[in-house]
Amino acid sequence: MPTALAYQAAAHEVMDRHLWDFVEGGAGDERAVLANVHAFDAVRLRPRVLTGCGEPSTKTRILGRHWRTPIAVAPMAYHTAFDDGGEVSTASGADRAGCPLVVSTFAGRRFADIAAATTIAPWLQLYCFKDRSVTRHVIETAEAAGFEVLVLTVDTPRLGRRLRDERNGFRLPDGVLPANLPPGDFSSPSEHSRTAFDPGLDWTVLDWLRSITALPVLVKGVLAAEDAELAIKAGAAGVIVSNHGGRQLDRAPATLDVLAEIAAAVDGRCPVLLDGGVRRGSDVLAAAALGADAVLIGRPVLHALAAEGSEGVARLLVAVAEELADTMVLTGTASLSDARPELVIGRRQPTVEL
Numbered sequence: 534m535p536t537a538l539a540y541q542a543a544a545h546e547v548m549d550r551h552l553w554d555f556v557e558g559g560a561g562d563e564r565a566v567l568a569n570v571h572a573f574d575a576v577r578l579r580p581r582v583l584t585g586c587g588e589p590s591t592k593t594r595i596l597g598r599h600w601r602t603p604i605a606v607a608p609m610a611y612h613t614a615f616d617d618g619g620e621v622s623t624a625s626g627a628d629r630a631g632c633p634l635v636v637s638t639f640a641g642r643r644f645a646d647i648a649a650a651t652t653i654a655p656w657l658q659l660y661c662f663k664d665r666s667v668t669r670h671v672i673e674t675a676e677a678a679g680f681e682v683l684v685l686t687v688d689t690p691r692l693g694r695r696l697r698d699e700r701n702g703f704r705l706p707d708g709v710l711p712a713n714l715p716p717g718d719f720s721s722p723s724e725h726s727r728t729a730f731d732p733g734l735d736w737t738v739l740d741w742l743r744s745i746t747a748l749p750v751l752v753k754g755v756l757a758a759e760d761a762e763l764a765i766k767a768g769a770a771g772v773i774v775s776n777h778g779g780r781q782l783d784r785a786p787a788t789l790d791v792l793a794e795i796a797a798a799v800d801g802r803c804p805v806l807l808d809g810g811v812r813r814g815s816d817v818l819a820a821a822a823l824g825a826d827a828v829l830i831g832r833p834v835l836h837a838l839a840a841e842g843s844e845g846v847a848r849l850l851v852a853v854a855e856e857l858a859d860t861m862v863l864t865g866t867a868s869l870s871d872a873r874p875e876l877v878i879g880r881r882q883p884t885v886e887l
């Protein structure tokens with residue numbers, strides 16, 4: 534069975550060194566990158582026996598859609614840097630595994646081509662630019678292509694300081710460009726973010742989004758119960774517990790460590806998704822037990838894409854989904870709604886009272 538670790542090693546063999554650092558790296562001393570993975574490593578599951586579990590069901594329902602397994606692909610820029618087909622390859626691989634794809638504002642392939650490669654309507658990750666007309670154009674293009682959900686990333690007033698990229702003087706490979714944005718100079722992601730991203734956003738951006746689109750909006754980058762509450766008040770259809778894979782705030786908490794607090798605050802009013810460090814099916818079950826309705830997987834998908842293209846993406850995601858089912862049967866968990874916090878040993882319970 535292919536694992537995230539095996540694909541990481543395979544990608545290391547084939548990827549350009551600066552591109553590798555761009556993907557693997559995070560902000561500052563990369564504390565948050567490591568914290569995400571360590572938080573999952575520290576989890577132990579408390580199996581229950583003789584539960585009559587039988588074949589478990591990994592099915593779930595998110596925003597009215599049935600998912601075969603509670604796993605989606607996290608939004609990541611520029612898949613064309615890893616495979617010529619870019620997001621079209623990722624979409625078709627994810628489709629074979631039954632997983633939705635969240636497509637980055639900085640996708641290297643056109644939204645219409647990506648949507649045509651999958652039977653599962655893609656979601657659009659949104660960066661809100663200073664020039665709102667560009668943001669609006671991105672949304673309209675995705676809507677016309679049949680995208681169903683917007684994911685507003687709120688942890689990126691500008692890109693975090695990524696020391697590997699600074700040391701390498703990182704520039705995007707020739708020919709790697711955002712396919713759904715007006716022409717511009719995108720060669721340095723860090724510099725582009727400083728000129729184009731709006732660092733002054735506040736919760737009213739959700740009002741603006743609702744005034745221009747009927748698509749539901751999830752807020753990605755929530756790490757505090759208070760912000761989950763504000764997101765719901767502002768009309769968000771869901772929250773994504775994320776520290777951007779440790780690429781923004783070096784001292785951000787591991788996402789798994791704040792999940793229970795956020796799920797408790799949300800209390801079922803909207804879906805709670807999580808990303809950061811999810812590598813195994815057992816990680817997916819731990820996140821579900823602590824309150825995630827679904828998870829997103831980031832870097833391992835790019836590793837699989839770089840190593841084996843679309844087929845690699847499918848094989849990786851199927852392997853994680855199968856591992857989830859194995860872990861469920863071995864812990865006596867018949868369905869995702871049966872995964873409760875008592876299943877998990879070694880993570881903190883909610884601490885914030887609102």
Ligand SMILES: Cc1cc2nc3c(=O)[nH]c(=O)nc-3n(C[C@H](O)[C@H](O)[C@H](O)COP(=O)(O)O)c2cc1C
Nearest residue numbers: 607608609610637686777778808809810830831832
């Ligand atoms: C190379 C790369 C590019 C990314 N691009 C985006 C992006 O365009 N928009 C976004 O919201 N998050 C982006 N992310 C963050 C991911 O959506 C996600 O939060 C993170 O990768 C999850 O952690 P994991 O990689 O440990 O699974 C990117 C991450 C990586 C590694």
Ligand SMILES: CCCCCCC(=O)C(=O)O
Nearest residue numbers: 610639722723725726780
């Ligand atoms: C100017 C932004 C380029 C792509 C940013 C991708 C991203 O979010 C990341 O973490 O890297």
